[in-house]
Amino acid sequence: MDKKTVLIAQLLITFMMSASMSGIMSAIGMGLTQEWLASWPKQFLIAWPIAFVLTQIASRLAFAIAFRLRRI
Numbered sequence: 001m002d003k004k005t006v007l008i009a010q011l012l013i014t015f016m017m018s019a020s021m022s023g024i025m026s027a028i029g030m031g032l033t034q035e036w037l038a039s040w041p042k043q044f045l046i047a048w049p050i051a052f053v054l055t056q057i058a059s060r061l062a063f064a065i066a067f068r069l070r071r072i
Contacts, residue, residue, distance in 0.1 A: 010059065014051040022047045 022043040030036040 006059075010052065010055050014048060014055050018047040018051045019044050 023040050026040055026043055027036055030039070
């Protein structure tokens with residue numbers, strides 16, 4: 001897979017996961033309230049770049065492990 005496709009996929013995956021996980025986890029903690037609705041976008045904007053950076057590291061490790069496990 002070419003690097004541009006991987007980068008675009010990582011942007012999309014981290015966007016979707018950050019949006020869903022920040023929403024779900026903050027809703028569990030706060031309940032579905034007005035305060036939750038106001039704070040979720042802020043939490044998402046913090047979570048997305050963190051998730052993107054971490055996926056740059058984790059994806060290399062995950063692919064290396066997956067290729068090794070595939071040989072078993």
